[in-house]
Amino acid sequence: EDEVARQTLLSQFETLFGMESAEAINKILTNVSEASNSILAQVLGFITLIVSATTVFVSLQDGINQVWGL
CATH class of the missing domain: 1.10.287 (Helix Hairpins)
Incomplete structure (x- = not known):
């Protein structure tokens, strides 16, 4: 469920702002999920x-x- 939401968000960011922005958001989400504890x-x-x-x-x-x- 989380992965589906993540992919949807990244897809929308890529459509609106381009691939580079989507990759930056992906890095942010990865870092946040690793540091959430x-x-x-x-x-x-x-x-x-x-x-x-x-x-x-x-x-x-x-x-x-x-x-x-x-």
């Missing part, structure tokens, strides 16, 4: 998630404010 990796992943989500939210808010002229 590490507490440090989980903590760093969580911190990265929070920072990324905050950045996306701020960018979205800025864009909406520009559209509405605020």
Whole structure:
């Protein structure tokens, strides 16, 4: 099941962004799956998630404010 999801994701990335991007995503997924047992990796992943989500939210808010002229 995980392998099917992985192949689907990689196929979509290859279609949208090209083979090189799909290979990079494949490396990332491989490294993440190998490091998933590490507490440090989980903590760093969580911190990265929070920072990324905050950045996306701020960018979205800025864009909406520009559209509405605020």
